[in-house]
Amino acid sequence: MPPKRAAAPSTPSKTKKAKPAQTSIASFFSPPGKPKAASLTADRAKREPSVVDLADSDDDVVQVTAVDLVQQVDSDEVLARKLAAEWAGDEVPANGKRKAVDEVAATEQKKPIAALFVRRETKLSLETKPKVEAKPNAEAGPSRPASISSARAEPVEPIDFDTDSLLFRPDEVDVSKWPGGRLPYSILVGAYVQVSRTRSRLLIVRVLTNFLHLLIARCPQDLLAALYLLSNHLRPAYVPFELGVGFMVLSKAIKEVSGLQPRDLKRLWEKHGDPGDVAFEAKSNLRTLVAPAPLSVRDVYDRVTGLAKLKGQQSGKLKGDVVRRLIVQARGEEVRFLVRTLIGNLRIGAVRLTLLTAFARAAALHEMSRDDFEGILPLPEKGKKSPDPVRERIEARCAAAVRLVRKVYVRHPNYDDLVKGIQPGLEGLEQRVPVSVGVPLSPMLGSITRSIDEVYARLGSLPFAAEAKLDGQRLQMHIRADGPQGDDDGGRWVEGEGGRVWVRLFSRHLEDMTEKYPDVCALALALLSRPLPSDRADFPSWSSSPTPTVRELLNTGNVTSLILDAEIVAVDKDTGQHRTFQELTNRAKKDVRLEDIKVVVEVYSFDLMLLNDVPLLSAPFSHRRHLLRTLIQPFADKSNPMLARFAHIANVDSLDMKSPADLRTFFDEVVEQKAEGLMVKLLESGEQATAEIIDIDAEDDEEEGEAEGEAIEVGRKKPLPATYEPDQRSMGWLKVKKGRWCVVSTVANLRLP
Numbered sequence: 001m002p003p004k005r006a007a008a009p010s011t012p013s014k015t016k017k018a019k020p021a022q023t024s025i026a027s028f029f030s031p032p033g034k035p036k037a038a039s040l041t042a043d044r045a046k047r048e049p050s051v052v053d054l055a056d057s058d059d060d061v062v063q064v065t066a067v068d069l070v071q072q073v074d075s076d077e078v079l080a081r082k083l084a085a086e087w088a089g090d091e092v093p094a095n096g097k098r099k100a101v102d103e104v105a106a107t108e109q110k111k112p113i114a115a116l117f118v119r120r121e122t123k124l125s126l127e128t129k130p131k132v133e134a135k136p137n138a139e140a141g142p143s144r145p146a147s148i149s150s151a152r153a154e155p156v157e158p159i160d161f162d163t164d165s166l167l168f169r170p171d172e173v174d175v176s177k178w179p180g181g182r183l184p185y186s187i188l189v190g191a192y193v194q195v196s197r198t199r200s201r202l203l204i205v206r207v208l209t210n211f212l213h214l215l216i217a218r219c220p221q222d223l224l225a226a227l228y229l230l231s232n233h234l235r236p237a238y239v240p241f242e243l244g245v246g247f248m249v250l251s252k253a254i255k256e257v258s259g260l261q262p263r264d265l266k267r268l269w270e271k272h273g274d275p276g277d278v279a280f281e282a283k284s285n286l287r288t289l290v291a292p293a294p295l296s297v298r299d300v301y302d303r304v305t306g307l308a309k310l311k312g313q314q315s316g317k318l319k320g321d322v323v324r325r326l327i328v329q330a331r332g333e334e335v336r337f338l339v340r341t342l343i344g345n346l347r348i349g350a351v352r353l354t355l356l357t358a359f360a361r362a363a364a365l366h367e368m369s370r371d372d373f374e375g376i377l378p379l380p381e382k383g384k385k386s387p388d389p390v391r392e393r394i395e396a397r398c399a400a401a402v403r404l405v406r407k408v409y410v411r412h413p414n415y416d417d418l419v420k421g422i423q424p425g426l427e428g429l430e431q432r433v434p435v436s437v438g439v440p441l442s443p444m445l446g447s448i449t450r451s452i453d454e455v456y457a458r459l460g461s462l463p464f465a466a467e468a469k470l471d472g473q474r475l476q477m478h479i480r481a482d483g484p485q486g487d488d489d490g491g492r493w494v495e496g497e498g499g500r501v502w503v504r505l506f507s508r509h510l511e512d513m514t515e516k517y518p519d520v521c522a523l524a525l526a527l528l529s530r531p532l533p534s535d536r537a538d539f540p541s542w543s544s545s546p547t548p549t550v551r552e553l554l555n556t557g558n559v560t561s562l563i564l565d566a567e568i569v570a571v572d573k574d575t576g577q578h579r580t581f582q583e584l585t586n587r588a589k590k591d592v593r594l595e596d597i598k599v600v601v602e603v604y605s606f607d608l609m610l611l612n613d614v615p616l617l618s619a620p621f622s623h624r625r626h627l628l629r630t631l632i633q634p635f636a637d638k639s640n641p642m643l644a645r646f647a648h649i650a651n652v653d654s655l656d657m658k659s660p661a662d663l664r665t666f667f668d669e670v671v672e673q674k675a676e677g678l679m680v681k682l683l684e685s686g687e688q689a690t691a692e693i694i695d696i697d698a699e700d701d702e703e704e705g706e707a708e709g710e711a712i713e714v715g716r717k718k719p720l721p722a723t724y725e726p727d728q729r730s731m732g733w734l735k736v737k738k739g740r741w742c743v744v745s746t747v748a749n750l751r752l753p
Helices: 025-029 035-046 074-087 101-109 185-196 201-218 220-231 247-258 262-272 275-283 297-309 315-329 333-343 352-367 389-411 415-422 452-459 518-529 548-554 621-631 660-672
Strands: 445-448 464-469 473-480 492-496 499-506 561-570 601-611 645-648 651-653 677-682 686-701 706-720 729-737
Touching: 185 201, 185 220, 185 297, 185 333, 201 220, 201 352, 220 297, 220 352, 220 415, 247 262, 247 275, 247 315, 247 333, 262 275, 275 333, 297 315, 297 333, 315 333, 352 389, 389 415, 452 660, 452 677, 452 729, 464 660, 464 729, 473 518, 473 601, 492 518, 499 518, 518 561, 518 601, 518 645, 548 621, 601 621, 651 660, 660 677, 706 729
Parallel strands: 445 729, 601 645
Antiparallel strands: 464 651, 464 677, 473 499, 473 561, 492 499, 561 601, 677 729, 686 706
16 A cells, blocks of 8 residues: 655645725724724834824824714723823833823813814815814924814914905904914915915905015014915025925825825826825815814924925935825815925915015005004995095005015015015115125016117117127126125135135026036136236216216225126137037036036126125116226136136127118127127117107097097107116117017108107
């Protein structure tokens, strides 16, 4: 009989690892003998010792499925109170056991169970009022509740800012419910909601004016944070600042908070596309065990800007934790706009000029007393407005404030300095927030013309200079021997045989390019360290008389600071011929070293906005150009052809030309040298003579549908500035580009006086 074959050892069948079931609130109220409660306790024992509160309760935020709190037994209440006490623990010792849990539990035992399980508000509505008033707790920080109670968890009611700005009274707004007197995030989100629901610029300005007026009067400490959050920028535009929160971080945070499956989340992305809408929909049906503390504007701003400081291998996880905690605390519409803030796209239609207008109007209204509004009439809802001299007088003061604030901002685009400068009042703001080395100016731009004939038609006999418009990158060069003017930490110091200078470079869009062009930074030291020419020609006889300050600058002994407007162009290192703009873009943008440079550049300067800390924006172009070409001479280091070079841009003046044919000849020459065309600039301010055809109608014959009238030509004059106007497309700068040649028949019919 053959021996029996030994039985093969049984191999366990391969089964997929079961995903942990999503924790529901029912598991917290199961009897102690059931496995669910035991597994929950075991899971808590395995956790890494850490302090978990409502602000960072990533694992403890659960979804409500179907539970009736009224039918729970006493043991459930005890378990819930211990859980709440555990969340409120402040310290975790080395052995992993939380301190003072029993003491906190004893305190929480005295509170009713309804206070521990507040139903979460899912949507923020301007019409909905909270049923329970929140009593502020000044001792608790903005991001960490001191205890778990309904008083800390109730949001602050939004404010309707859509009211007449001249009748809005900030002192009548109740701010007693604002925790610690700080601006709740729900108030800012309420303004977001009102602005995003309309396309009317007047309504947007009205809402933002009232909102900012309230902050200036009642909560000035949060004004700066609110301005940055409204502007869609968390720092000045010229400061390199990246949150580093991408799609993966947001998607993971939304998934973990909402508990949605990947397929459900993908469906929301396909339906909405906007991350803010996706996060709002994903969290709309979420219920939390205990409502977290409401967010404040300062808390949101600090935590969001803190994301940019997280670096290293674990930065992605840390950023995800911060984003997750913010989404957990956000309520209703706050979720939508919080996520949009993280991606830098608020979608509220409030552009920079609109925000500046509202801020200026708010500052002007805040300076006025109650007596200034005495006798003002309310705006009629419909129909013709009645004459109101009080309103007209106030609107005139607001318009003057808008012009002032806009002027200051385009010369110094920094909300930190603007808010600080406006605190004493609008008077003297331009002196308190001046043009500064280290803070870029919004560049002046040229108006497009279609032909050289149109240039003469617009400028007439006024003196002008035609410069080559090179195919390069716009550069704003800030240099100062004593360092920047302000607290900004950008730029770099350049040291050499000639000493040391501080330099910072900006693009047309105010982006910091200092790290991209170390060769241009090295050039800055040579520009300031070289001796100035001894023989200096006076200002042109045909130009206007310079101010004493400008004349002193011409006779200065040394140059200590300057702001240049120039163009960076790629050139051949041997011949110096211009290369294309595409070759310039081949240079690296960050961490560029001098020894790694392969594309040589030349800096062609064409304007001077500041010299020795003296702004020159109000000086005519003839004076600015004379100072530039007299004191800042061309430079090239022949011993090292790879270093950047400095030159003045090629030009021809109208006073040296006999006819328009000379300008056409110069145009052909610069185009042949790979230039884009010409920039025509007024040397001295003047007026533009224009002609307009209007009809003087006689009596109309309504029956026959005819009208007898006379057409006449009326001459008008418009001012043409030769000053430097930041952020303006000035008629004093005309752009003539190749490929736009055309003959305008109407020019021949335009008669100038």
